[in-house]
Amino acid sequence: MRNAGMALGGGVLALMALVRLGAQPAGPLVLAVAVDQPGAPIASTMYGIFFEDINFAADGGIYAEKIKNRSFEFPDPLMGWKRAAVDGARGSFAAATEVPPSPANARYLRITSEAGRYGVTNDGFRGMGIRKGERYTVSLLARRRGDGPTSLVAQFEDPRNQAQGETLLNGLTTNWARYRGTITATETSGSRTRFRVLADGPGTFDIDMVSVFPEDTWQGRENGLRRDLVQLLKDMKPGFLRFPGGCIVEGRFLDGRYQWKTTIGDPAERTLIVNRWNDEFANRATPDYYQSFGLGFYEYFLLSEDLGAEPLPIINCGMACQYNSGELAPLDAIDPYIRDALDLIEFANGPVTSSWGAKRAALGHPAPFNLKLLGVGNEQWGPQYIERFALFEKVLGQQHPEITLIASADPNFRSANFSWQSDRLRELNADFIDEHFYQPPDWFLKNVGRYDSYPRTGPRIFVGEYAAHVPATGPQNMRPSTLEAALAEAVFMTGFERNADVVRMSAFAPLLAHVDAWQWTPNLIWFDNLRSFGTPSYHAQQMFGANRGARVLPMTLNGNAVNGTGGVFSSAALSEGGREVIVKLVNPGGDAREVAISFGGRTAGGEATSTTLTGDSAGENSLAQPARVAPTTEKFAVTGTTVIRALPARSLTVLRLPLAPR
Numbered sequence: 001m002r003n004a005g006m007a008l009g010g011g012v013l014a015l016m017a018l019v020r021l022g023a024q025p026a027g028p029l030v031l032a033v034a035v036d037q038p039g040a041p042i043a044s045t046m047y048g049i050f051f052e053d054i055n056f057a058a059d060g061g062i063y064a065e066k067i068k069n070r071s072f073e074f075p076d077p078l079m080g081w082k083r084a085a086v087d088g089a090r091g092s093f094a095a096a097t098e099v100p101p102s103p104a105n106a107r108y109l110r111i112t113s114e115a116g117r118y119g120v121t122n123d124g125f126r127g128m129g130i131r132k133g134e135r136y137t138v139s140l141l142a143r144r145r146g147d148g149p150t151s152l153v154a155q156f157e158d159p160r161n162q163a164q165g166e167t168l169l170n171g172l173t174t175n176w177a178r179y180r181g182t183i184t185a186t187e188t189s190g191s192r193t194r195f196r197v198l199a200d201g202p203g204t205f206d207i208d209m210v211s212v213f214p215e216d217t218w219q220g221r222e223n224g225l226r227r228d229l230v231q232l233l234k235d236m237k238p239g240f241l242r243f244p245g246g247c248i249v250e251g252r253f254l255d256g257r258y259q260w261k262t263t264i265g266d267p268a269e270r271t272l273i274v275n276r277w278n279d280e281f282a283n284r285a286t287p288d289y290y291q292s293f294g295l296g297f298y299e300y301f302l303l304s305e306d307l308g309a310e311p312l313p314i315i316n317c318g319m320a321c322q323y324n325s326g327e328l329a330p331l332d333a334i335d336p337y338i339r340d341a342l343d344l345i346e347f348a349n350g351p352v353t354s355s356w357g358a359k360r361a362a363l364g365h366p367a368p369f370n371l372k373l374l375g376v377g378n379e380q381w382g383p384q385y386i387e388r389f390a391l392f393e394k395v396l397g398q399q400h401p402e403i404t405l406i407a408s409a410d411p412n413f414r415s416a417n418f419s420w421q422s423d424r425l426r427e428l429n430a431d432f433i434d435e436h437f438y439q440p441p442d443w444f445l446k447n448v449g450r451y452d453s454y455p456r457t458g459p460r461i462f463v464g465e466y467a468a469h470v471p472a473t474g475p476q477n478m479r480p481s482t483l484e485a486a487l488a489e490a491v492f493m494t495g496f497e498r499n500a501d502v503v504r505m506s507a508f509a510p511l512l513a514h515v516d517a518w519q520w521t522p523n524l525i526w527f528d529n530l531r532s533f534g535t536p537s538y539h540a541q542q543m544f545g546a547n548r549g550a551r552v553l554p555m556t557l558n559g560n561a562v563n564g565t566g567g568v569f570s571s572a573a574l575s576e577g578g579r580e581v582i583v584k585l586v587n588p589g590g591d592a593r594e595v596a597i598s599f600g601g602r603t604a605g606g607e608a609t610s611t612t613l614t615g616d617s618a619g620e621n622s623l624a625q626p627a628r629v630a631p632t633t634e635k636f637a638v639t640g641t642t643v644i645r646a647l648p649a650r651s652l653t654v655l656r657l658p659l660a661p662r
């Protein structure tokens with residue numbers, strides 16, 4: 001990069017002289033940062049994560065379980081399972097319910113082997129990813145019938161029915177018990193691998209909760225998460241983790257809503273329900289999409305802790321999804337919903353002597369999770385929502401004034417109801433309003449100043465879901481995750497930062513998508529059963545999250561305070577401790593630009609860092625080319641009152657510029 005790190009003690013005038021000498025044909029933008037006039041604090045929650053089980057994000061995704069329909073509780077109990085017979089073995093199998101291992105897990109599989117190694121194979125989630133030499137923990141509940149087999153063989157199998165590693169599970173009795181073993185994989189395979197359980201002799205046996213996890217989960221936890229995916233989240237340095245969604249919170253009908261109490265404790269006791277994205281989109285129907293809740297609220301709290309992010313659960317407010325049924329819990333029957341919220345706060349924060357605090361402790365976390373944020377409803381609108389939010393706010397405000405409540409804006413932000421609802425929430429003194437924007441890239445550029453005119457008092461804004469939607473292409477109607485989209489989102493984020501007194505939280509949505517099982521595009525991170533990569537939008541989020549800064553700094557471009565002057569969008573912040581100026585610059589146009597940055601009379605001095613994301617407008621990442629669009633970082637020395645940097649065409653640049661001591 002030309003002129004990288006050049007710094008001129010003579011300031012802007014010297015720069016102008018340089019330009020006149022013809023070293024740089026286009027005039028540089030003069031960016032003046034008022035370092036000595038720091039404005040609002042930038043909230044630690046400014047950049048966070050939106051998590052929803054859509055696109056196989058949880059089951060089949062970050063939740064590292066490899067067995068689909070492990071408890072035979074799908075409405076079609078055999079979905080994902082088929083006959084496995086080695087060398088002409090014979091037998092039969094069927095779902096059964098007589099004396100199950102637990103009432104919450106009412107169905108199991110009964111298998112009879114007549115001859116040879118007979119059993120069942122599980123397809124996994126679009127196959128299974130295994131790595132040669134790595135260890136996998138097999139666990140299942142089993143019993144034999146009468147003089148059925150006392151041993152089972154558990155194997156990975158390849159498409160030619162050859163074993164790719166196995167373990168023996170010995171000592172079956174006629175009572176249900178859990179058996180565990182370890183398979184060391186003998187091959188690496190992303191989607192062609194299956195898993196089978198075979199009788200090691202003739203007779204009848206029952207199996208349930210058949211589970212296979214890699215030993216190498218995040219933090220090595222049992223019932224754990226995929227390490228690569230959690231690492232990508234951790235690298236974002238998120239300020240909060242919102243869970244479990246999204247529309248998942250609402251359900252199509254109230255009986256399909258997310259009920260956190262059914263998602264904690266022994267995974268075998270968690271009641272499975274259909275995933276609402278199973279058949280939401282006819283062109284991307286996913287009939288095998290259910291919620292096992294193996295990743296439940298306790299695991300979400302642990303994940304928040306691991307990420308160093310504030311947990312932000314969203315709870316149902318007595319309203320099903322208004323894009324679907326819009327079913328309402330009557331106002332005089334809303335208490336159980338409010339009770340769920342109260343109990344959740346006790347589960348997260350209560351002493352171990354409290355009823356729900358004791359449950360948290362029993363799960364292995366006696367220390368509180370220090371919950372501070374709670375969302376009431378997702379994408380709800382109309383008087384029905386205001387009535388219900390008011391009831392929640394009254395009770396929670398009285399009993400838990402320490403909890404910040406987040407209210408839903410009308411997702412149709414162009415509607416008259418959007419303003420009506422925001423006004424009502426202001427009257428109710430809501431702490432936060434959660435606004436959502438899924439719009440074309442262009443919209444984000446035009447609306448960069450959206451929050452400039454928001455009231456400076458009253459509810460703060462949570463931009464809870466947003467993404468730039470480039471028009472869909474190809475037979476699958478997939479919206480691409482391009483650099484153009486990432487830059488549009490980055491532009492919008494400079495608007496958050498400049499309005500840090502109003503916007504205190506934000507998150508791109510949705511987060512995760514399986515390349516063979518998605519319903520929605522675009523997403524931040526894609527994965528298959530072994531690999532994962534961040535989109536250009538991921539990198540933009542990561543660059544903002546890792547370089548948030550502590551206080552916003554006023555700035556002008558060519559003397560103009562309007563964001564976007566000269567086609568360049570920007571924000572500036574003082575770092576924690578005040579030793580660096582962090583400048584974010586987005587140049588979405590097709591021409592390279594140059595900026596001359598001054599510090600309101602202060603002097604730069606020391607080693608600076610520049611991180612740049614640039615490339616083709618339509619540039620995307622993929623499993624084959626995971627880093628085609630990825631940031632590059634360089635270090636350079638700065639000194640003097642002006643720092644000059646080149647901004648490539650179509651780029652996001654984050655500069656960390658050290659200030660010399662006074």
Ligand code: AHR
Pocket residue numbers: 052054245246247248378379465509510520
């Ligand atoms: O992010 C995908 C969906 O978009 C969310 O579930 C919902 O809140 C929004 O409509």
